[in-house]
Amino acid sequence: MSKKVGFLQGNEAAAHGALYAGCKFFAGYPITPSTEVSEVLSIELPKVGGKFIQMEDEIGAMAALLGGALAGQKALTSTSGPGLSLKQELIGYGCIAEIPCVVYNVMRGGPSTGMPTGPSQSDVMCARWGTHGDHATIALMPASVQETYDMIVRAFNLAEKYRMPVHVLPDEIVAHMRERIEFREPGELEVIDRATPTVPPAEYKPYDTKFGDVPPLAAFGSGYKFHVTGLNKLPDGFPTTKAEYVQAEEERQIRKVTANIDEIVEFEEFKLEDAEICVVAYGSTSRSARYAVNEAREKGIKAGMFRIKTFWPFPDKQIKALAEKVKGFIVPEMNLGMCSLEIERCAQGKAQILGINRVDGEPINPEQILEKMKEVK
Amino acid sequence: MAFDYEKFIRPGKLPHIWCPGCGHGIVMKGLIRAMDTLNLKKEETAIVSGIGCASRLPGYIDCCTLHTAHGRAAAFATGVKLAKPEMNVILVGGDGDGTAIGGNHFIHACRRNINMTYIIMNNYIYGMTGGQFSPCTPTGHKASTTPYGNPDPGFDVAKLAIGAGATFVARGTAFHANQIDKLIAEAIQHKGFSVVEILDDCPTTYGRRNKYKSVIEMMNRLKEVAVPVKAAEKMTAEQLQGKVLTGVLHKVERPEYCEEYAKVIERAGGNK
Numbered sequence A: 001m002s003k004k005v006g007f008l009q010g011n012e013a014a015a016h017g018a019l020y021a022g023c024k025f026f027a028g029y030p031i032t033p034s035t036e037v038s039e040v041l042s043i044e045l046p047k048v049g050g051k052f053i054q055m056e057d058e059i060g061a062m063a064a065l066l067g068g069a070l071a072g073q074k075a076l077t078s079t080s081g082p083g084l085s086l087k088q089e090l091i092g093y094g095c096i097a098e099i100p101c102v103v104y105n106v107m108r109g110g111p112s113t114g115m116p117t118g119p120s121q122s123d124v125m126c127a128r129w130g131t132h133g134d135h136a137t138i139a140l141m142p143a144s145v146q147e148t149y150d151m152i153v154r155a156f157n158l159a160e161k162y163r164m165p166v167h168v169l170p171d172e173i174v175a176h177m178r179e180r181i182e183f184r185e186p187g188e189l190e191v192i193d194r195a196t197p198t199v200p201p202a203e204y205k206p207y208d209t210k211f212g213d214v215p216p217l218a219a220f221g222s223g224y225k226f227h228v229t230g231l232n233k234l235p236d237g238f239p240t241t242k243a244e245y246v247q248a249e250e251e252r253q254i255r256k257v258t259a260n261i262d263e264i265v266e267f268e269e270f271k272l273e274d275a276e277i278c279v280v281a282y283g284s285t286s287r288s289a290r291y292a293v294n295e296a297r298e299k300g301i302k303a304g305m306f307r308i309k310t311f312w313p314f315p316d317k318q319i320k321a322l323a324e325k326v327k328g329f330i331v332p333e334m335n336l337g338m339c340s341l342e343i344e345r346c347a348q349g350k351a352q353i354l355g356i357n358r359v360d361g362e363p364i365n366p367e368q369i370l371e372k373m374k375e376v377k
Numbered sequence B: 001m002a003f004d005y006e007k008f009i010r011p012g013k014l015p016h017i018w019c020p021g022c023g024h025g026i027v028m029k030g031l032i033r034a035m036d037t038l039n040l041k042k043e044e045t046a047i048v049s050g051i052g053c054a055s056r057l058p059g060y061i062d063c064c065t066l067h068t069a070h071g072r073a074a075a076f077a078t079g080v081k082l083a084k085p086e087m088n089v090i091l092v093g094g095d096g097d098g099t100a101i102g103g104n105h106f107i108h109a110c111r112r113n114i115n116m117t118y119i120i121m122n123n124y125i126y127g128m129t130g131g132q133f134s135p136c137t138p139t140g141h142k143a144s145t146t147p148y149g150n151p152d153p154g155f156d157v158a159k160l161a162i163g164a165g166a167t168f169v170a171r172g173t174a175f176h177a178n179q180i181d182k183l184i185a186e187a188i189q190h191k192g193f194s195v196v197e198i199l200d201d202c203p204t205t206y207g208r209r210n211k212y213k214s215v216i217e218m219m220n221r222l223k224e225v226a227v228p229v230k231a232a233e234k235m236t237a238e239q240l241q242g243k244v245l246t247g248v249l250h251k252v253e254r255p256e257y258c259e260e261y262a263k264v265i266e267r268a269g270g271n272k
Helices: A010-021 A035-047 A058-070 A081-097 A124-129 A145-162 A172-176 A243-258 A285-298 A316-325 A338-347 A366-373 B024-037 B054-060 B073-083 B095-101 B103-112 B157-164 B177-189 B203-210 B215-225 B229-233 B257-268
Strands: A005-009 A023-028 A051-054 A074-080 A101-106 A165-168 A178-182 A227-229 A267-270 A277-281 A303-308 A310-312 A328-333 A352-357 B045-049 B064-067 B088-094 B117-122 B168-173 B194-199 B226-228 B244-251
Touching (some): A005 A010, A010 A023, A010 A035, A010 A101, A010 A145, A010 A172, A023 A058, A023 B073, A035 A074, A051 A058, A051 B073, A058 A074, A058 A101, A074 A081, A074 A145, A081 A101, A081 A124, A081 A165, A101 A145, A124 A310, A145 A178, A285 A303, A285 A328, A285 A366, A316 A328, A316 A338, A328 A338, A328 A366, A338 A352, A352 A366, B024 B117, B024 B177, B045 B054, B054 B064, B054 B088, B064 B073, B073 B088, B073 B095, B073 B103, B073 B257, B088 B095, B095 B103, B103 B157, B157 B168, B157 B194, B168 B177, B177 B194, B215 B226, B226 B229
Parallel strands (some): A023 A051, A023 A074, A074 A101, A101 A165, A227 B064, A277 A328, B045 B088, B168 B194, B226 B244
Antiparallel strands (some): A005 A178, A267 A303
């Protein structure tokens, strides 16, 4: 049987990927350039008995999302920069209360309203540190329409597995370009559902570390009564200010990610075996980088690309290893050097780092990257 | 036989955080009696709150309880209710939480007419943070941030709810304890978004700044200003000056949100 194919935008693919993952709940607020996700899911979710709600504002959308997720649903929201800023309060709530959900944020320029229809990659730090307090972050970076579909599925899997909000951060180019896409057959991609309690309701504690760093999560209305709060909490979910509990809980929530970093971090190595120049790229920028690397190779320049697929947690180990091997990193990104700083942190002065930074709403083209290669010494 | 509140209270979670003389405990007891009257199943009841003294209430009640962020109770609760319409969803919180930072979520929950009940404990002040003025602090009154008297006009919570489209709106007071459970029970039974405003007292941060010498004096004020809607019908405008109407203020029928969404699913063919 031939595969079902389509010619979709990244945003449309995101909506279909969410449906594949079993998403039954969407709460959002209209914002360019992510609105197509809402529009597709407003059509598709009711067809599968799912719920779509357009809330009164971005914060309300994040709140309803967490409410739906606590009621047992796989839940998605979509937004863009200004909306991501507004959602931060409750992304933090999702982190501390450990509620799985997916935040799909299309990166446009900023700060503030910026360029609503222009591409950008300047929300990577906002996704990492936008909410206050210590917390772990998982953020995925699709570079094509197919990958957007597949990464949404993976984002749901990671959210469900680690009981936390997970970001998907396409830039506006990926979100709005159209490409051929294969819809996945049932069973073709892994789909993970959150662990639910096996103990009787009377014994259930929502943060019971007896079951490991990711305790099972019951759904409201499933026979289990429990308390959820945004305060630091005890294993039974009730607030505490006891130093030993607060410290241990904060560390556990971060350990959920740090202890599983090799599983969470995905990347692509392209022509890196003998490379002297490593282009580190992500999202649509990696497409220009791939082209530039191929051009460079034809000219006899030993260039390769490290493509970041999981931006958070950052691929520290891989960049450290590359810094030992290559002469220089070229970091093209549609911001003023956010990824470059991470590369600097990992490379520890062992390789040259050259940024190519555009925030003018134009993509970084292969010629710019090729030109920059001349500066690697 | 005395009413057994224990069956709804979570073991080991009392004493509560509220100050002596605070009316929130009276409201909690009223809510418990209402839940008992209606025989609500604890596992099928979600109690959702925001932040503040009143918002600590859910922690004491043995249900599915969700203590959210400041002002966000109505939006979280909307998510829970839409995902699981079969659950009873009750919101509790204070006047600052509900009408200032949560004002947008509040009016839109009213507009949607989603079948939930919102109990607003209006003590005219932000108590937990030490007595700053809220949108419900009367003009001229003192708060820690209105040392020369409050220049702001206050909200009428019930009128706000009616204006925004709530289909059931009632008002009681912490003094009229025996009426609270009846108002809440009627609100829960009403299909649609129901709001019960309970005029409450905060002796610690409001009373002492506004020349109330005791909790009894504050309670007496609630007794004196309250006029049941029935009684008000026979009173002149002059007689009603400075009074506050209590009882069921507004009750109409309008399509309920979750039922309307069920029709969306039906139209989309999602029931197959």
